[in-house]
Amino acid sequence: xxxxxxxxxxxxxxxxxxxxxxxxxxxxxxxxxxxxxxxxxxxxxxxxxxxxxxxxxxxxxxxxxxxxxxxxxxxxxxxxxxxxxxxxxxxxxxxxxxxxxxxxxxxxxxxxxxxxxxxxxxxxxxxxxxxxxxxxxxxxxxxxxxxxxxxxxxxxxxxxxxxxxxxxxxxxxxxxxxxxxxxxxxxxxxxxxxxxxxxxxxxxxxxxxxxxxxxxxxxxxxxxxxxxxxxxxxxxxxxxxxxxxxxxxxxxxxxxxxxxxxxxxxxxxxxxxxxxxxxxxxxxxxxxxxxxxxxxxxxxxxxxx
Numbered sequence: 424x425x426x427x428x429x430x431x432x433x434x435x436x437x438x439x440x441x442x443x444x445x446x447x448x449x450x451x452x453x454x455x456x457x458x459x460x461x462x463x464x465x466x467x468x469x470x471x472x473x474x475x476x477x478x479x480x481x482x483x484x485x486x487x488x489x490x491x492x493x494x495x496x497x498x499x500x501x502x503x504x505x506x507x508x509x510x511x512x513x514x515x516x517x518x519x520x521x522x523x524x525x526x527x528x529x530x531x532x533x534x535x536x537x538x539x540x541x542x543x544x545x546x547x548x549x550x551x552x553x554x555x556x557x558x559x560x561x562x563x564x565x566x567x568x569x570x571x572x573x574x575x576x577x578x579x580x581x582x583x584x585x586x587x588x589x590x591x592x593x594x595x596x597x598x599x600x601x602x603x604x605x606x607x608x609x610x611x612x613x614x615x616x617x618x619x620x621x622x623x624x625x626x627x628x629x630x631x632x633x634x635x636x637x638x639x640x641x642x643x644x645x646x647x648x649x650x651x652x653x654x655x656x657x658x659x660x661x662x663x664x665x666x667x668x669x670x671x672x673x674x675x676x677x678x679x680x681x682x683x684x685x686x687x688x689x690x691x692x693x694x695x696x697x698x699x700x701x702x703x704x705x706x707x708x709x710x711x712x713x714x715x716x717x718x719x720x721x722x723x724x725x726x727x728x
Contacts, residue, residue: 434467434482441520444527462516469495484524489534492517500541507543514540547709551681555670562667571660573631574643575678580624581605582682582699585654585675591642593635598625607700616700683710 442460445451451459470487471480473495492514499510514535521535556579563572578588590609597604603620620628635642636649645652661675679699686695687710696707 430464430467430471431481434464434471437482437484438463438467441523444523458512459516459519462513463520465513466495466517469498473498484521484529487521487534489537492535492538496538496541507541511540511543514538548680549672549677550684551673551677555668555673556681558668558670559664562664566667567664568646569631569634570643570646571664573627574657574660575664576627577605577624578675578678579681580621581618582679582686583607583618584679584700585657587700588643589641589652589654589657593632593639593642596620596628596632596642598629603628614700616697618698680710683707687711 438460441463442456445456445459467482470482470491496510496514499505499513518535518538521530521533524530525533560572560575560579563575574588577583583591587607587609591605591607595606595608597606598620603625604617605620607616607618636644639649641651643652643657644650645656658675661678665671665673683695683699686698687707690698692704692707692711695701695710696704699707701707
């Protein structure tokens with residue numbers, strides 16, 4: 424018998440059991456739970472209706488095999504024409520569902536384990552323009568403290584992540600006459616690295632360090648507590664200046680992207696990856712953004728006329 428929701432009573436009950444288990448054992452918000460329920464229902468509707476004309480099919484977990492899931496993935500790509508991100512989200516939901524079903528002994532073997540996600544084309548992050556960078560710096564210089572101005576300068580010229588900026592200590596900065604570097608001790612997966620400081624960074628940091636409280640544990644302490652500035656507070660700070668500068672569609676992480684794009688124009692990728700703390704050159708490749716005009720110019724080089 425079909426429920427008003429368009430799936431069988433067994434299918435509806437299975438969804439309820441799964442969501443109840445997540446609600447009991449996982450700390451998930453209502454929106455996430457709703458998405459899990461929607462994704463699972465989407466699969467059950469397909470299972471009970473796809474390729475079945477007159478025959479009534481009732482969803483049974485034990486009837487789902489690995490080929491069933493790969494056919495669902497193919498249908499999502501070619502028939503439903505869903506975006507890779509949507510397909511992968513639903514496949515991840517199914518993987519979690521079948522893992523739960525296996526743990527609950529509803530099935531003996533998880534059919535979703537061998538199923539691979541759909542490859543997603545990496546989209547290059549938005550490139551902040553020269554004008555936008557200048558506007559953000561001007562906003563901080565007009566209404567911000569020396570600390571805030573220094574934070575923006577460091578982020579634009581080193582490409583540090585927000586967490587890495589917040590964790591910096593005064594002792595992590597070394598400045599010489601013609602060179603300088605900062606040490607990142609809290610990089611991704613706790614990897615440490617050294618990042619060179621250019622002349623702009625060195626000048627700004629020298630001025631800032633001269634005024635920083637000598638007993639400060641952090642390079643950029645909270646102006647309210649004197650303790651560590653949280654990443655959330657740092658993002659809020661940057662958004663405040665974005666608003667003053669009337670910039671839209673940008674975030675704190677776009678300052679890191681700006682550094683990546685600017686450096687990628689003249690820096691070998693393996694060196695840029697080292698500076699930015701990337702584990703893979705594939706990640707660094709997002710900053711190599713060839714335009715159609717660039718590609719046209721390249722092929723014209725071998726033209727015969």
